[in-house]
Amino acid sequence: MQVNEQGLKNKEQWESKGYSLPGFDRAAVTEKTRENPFWVHFGAGNIFRAFQANVVQDLLNKGVLDRGLVVAEGFDYEIVEKMNRPHDGYSILVTLKANGSVEKTVVGSVVESLTVDSENDADFNRLREIFKKDSLQMASFTITEKGYSLVNGKGEMLPSVVADMEKGPEKPESYIGKVVSLLYTRFQAGEKPIAMVSMDNCSHNGSKLHDAVFAFAKKWSETGLTDKSFVDYIENPAKVSFPWSMIDKITPRPDPSVEEILKKDGVEELEPVVTSKNTYVAPFVNAEECQYLVIEDAFPNGRPELEKGGLIFTTRETVDKVEKMKVCTCLNPLHTALAVFGCILGYDLISKEMKDETLKKLVEGIGYVEGLPVVINPGILDPKEFIDTVLGVRIPNPFMPDTPQRIATDTSQKLAIRFGETIKAYQASPELNVSDLKLIPLVFAGWLRYLMGVDDNGNTFELSPDPLLDTVRPYVADVKLGEPVDAEKLLKPVLENEKIFGVNLYEAGMADTVCGYFTQMTAGTGAVRSTLVKYV
Ligand SMILES: NC(=O)c1ccc[n+]([C@@H]2O[C@H](COP(=O)([O-])OP(=O)(O)OC[C@H]3O[C@@H](n4cnc5c(N)ncnc54)[C@H](O)[C@@H]3O)[C@@H](O)[C@H]2O)c1
Ligand SMILES: O=P(O)(O)OC[C@@H](O)[C@@H](O)[C@H](O)[C@H](O)CO
Known part of the structure; x- marks a missing residue:
């Protein structure tokens, strides 16, 4: 049983093993999509395969949609080369339910997979062609928080961004430069409308995407590398919108236990690949059942009826509340x-x-005691019920192979959003005091202790990738378990960094607490556990 066009011809074989197969005419859908694509997704990672691709498959099965997805990978071309193409765009979604049952779906809604590589003429020209189409309604993104950044950890503009700003839209190298170049193609084709929808886990994600796109459009317009009015097109919400969104579905990396289930069914060539850019991909994805995708309803070229697939379209205010609820608390x-x-x-x-x-x-303390008081009920989801399910069902689901190591990836990019917003809300509230927050500083101290790369037994472990590792690790490099440490002296430059924590922890009055916890956590082996027991 091979996961490709040929291997899926024997439908009975797959169905007899409990697989749901695409229930639509894929050849016809592919042809229509080539002619009139409506949705290009940037970022061919695991969440896209598990969520958006499956929603579109469901809508194709129901006849709500007659066209599929185009996926564009602009960072890690190996995903397309080693996974999408050899498998003709198919992948298997394995849904791991909390009651232990497993649902297996062959997802075939991705009918075109392209690299966003200006050196690859065939793919880049095809993308230009797609961006010229009247039918194109949205481009969406799951490219991680750092995908939107034009600067490195030190705040310096990335060399590829500097080069693209100078060279213009012809042959860009940087991710956002390539996206803006495609938007310029759409502009030149008659200023056609489009929604650019970030679906990443960052606060006000649409604005993050907007700001990165705007920086290029402004520079290119000003320097004459594009038409002067290109920047006006980007700034006109009736032409180009940047809706905010909240996405939620826990999607761990492809796991060997799930690979085993599929192997036993007779599925071949399932081996996951860790690409040279550290993406974990396989011909299958494993994810929980629960999913939410809430999007600001701002689509200047119209949109498909994705609400029929469970997506929620609402106002920016509601997205903001729901996103704060999920991402920040x-x-x-x-x-x-x-x-x-x-x-x-x-x-x-x-x-x-x-x-x-x-x-x-x-x-429980971080969620119910410290977080919940600052959550504004978004109306469409109840925060207390949401957190009850997260802590009672979703995170403890023993069938989900999710790891602390996956989630620890890029922590420096996430602390500001995940904790800083709560601190800011406490600062702004007349009823709440930042000094009441005892557990959030414990996590900050835990992260600094984590950066030592030494576990609580004193053994070294490998840190997950993070763009700021080289910047922040040196601050704790000389700390030795059991030896005296002047935490204040060592950590001050980090604790002052608003970019990392969302606030200057000295100004917030939290730095001493963090230093105190850090000192206790480095007192010797077992000190992290005893510090947690003492304060939780
Ligand atoms: N996995 C989940 O549980 C989950 C759930 C909700 C939201 N998300 C969001 O989706 C994002 C991707 O998650 P995933 O599960 O697909 O991860 P993944 O590791 O499977 O894929 C990551 C994707 O981001 C791209 N990428 C990585 N670094 C980049 C960079 N510097 N510039 C541009 N692109 C880059 C990769 O090429 C790949 O397409 C997360 O960062 C998060 O914001 C994930
Ligand atoms: O995907 P990241 O790296 O932003 O964060 C890791 C996890 O917290 C995240 O993927 C969750 O699983 C997800 O946000 C659940 O919806």
Whole structure:
């Protein structure tokens, strides 16, 4: 049983093993999509395969849609070369339910896979062609928070961005430069409308995408590298919109336990690949059942009826509230707390951490006690019920192979959103005091302790990738477990960094607490556990 066009011809074989197959005429859908594409997604990673691609498949099955998805990968071309193309765009979605049952779906809604590589004429020209089409309604993105950044950890503009700003839209190298170049193609084709929808886990994600795009459009317009009015096109919401969104579906990396299930069914060539850019991809994805995608309803070229596939379209205000609820208080901060302490305490599964009474109490405290008071009820989802399900069902799901190491990736990019917003809300509130926050500083101290790359037994472990590692690791490089440490002196430059924590922890009055916790956590082996037990 091979995951490709040929291998899927024997439908009975797949169906007899419990697989749901695409229920639409894929050849016809492919042809229509080539002619009139409506949705290009940037970022061919795991969440896209597990969520957006499956929603479109469902709508194709129901006859709500008659065209599929084009996926464009602009960072890690190996995903397209090693996964999408050999498998003709198919992948298997394995849904791991909390009751232990497993749902297997062959997803075939991705009918075109392209690299966004200006050196690859065939793919880049095809993308230009797609961006000229009247039918194109949206371009969406799951490219991680750092995908939108034009600067490095030190705040310096990335060399590829500097080069593209100078050279213009012809042959860009940087990610956003390539996206803006495609938008310029759309502008030149008659200023056609489009929604540019960031679906990444960052606060006000649409504005993040807008700001990065705008920086290029402004520079190119001013320097005459594009038509002067290109920047006006980008700034006209009736032409180009940047809706905000909130996305939620826990999608761990492809796991060997799931690979085993599929292998036993007779599925071949399933081996996951870790690309040279550190993406974990396989011909299958594994994810939980629960999913939410809430999008600001701002689509200047119209949009498909994606609400029929469970997506929620609403106002920017509601997206803001729902996103704050999920990313800033009720899910992602709890994930990051478990990621940091899970790595230090030697865990390899998030669900196992939820059986650790101290860690369970820690995340309950961060969620219910410290986070919930600043959540504004978005109306469409109840925050208390949401957090109840996150802590009672989703994170403890023993069938989900999610790891603290995955979630610890890029922590420096996430602390500001996941905790800083709560601190700011406490600062702004007449009823709340920042000094009441005891657990958030514990996570900050835990992250600094994590950066030592030494677990609570004193053994070294590998840190997850993070663009700021080289900048922040040196601050804790000389700290030795059991030796005296002047935390204030060592950590001050980091704790003052608003970019990392969302606030200057000295100004917020939290720096002393963090230093105190850090000192206790470095007192010797077992000190992280005893500090947690003491304060949780
Ligand atoms: N996995 C989840 O549980 C989940 C759930 C909700 C939202 N998300 C959002 O989706 C994003 C991607 O998650 P995933 O599960 O697909 O991860 P993944 O590791 O499977 O894929 C990452 C994707 O981002 C791209 N990318 C990585 N670094 C980049 C960079 N510097 N510039 C541009 N592109 C870059 C990769 O090429 C790939 O397409 C997350 O960062 C998060 O914002 C993920
Ligand atoms: O995807 P990231 O790297 O932004 O964050 C890691 C996890 O917290 C995240 O992927 C969650 O699983 C997801 O946000 C759940 O919807």
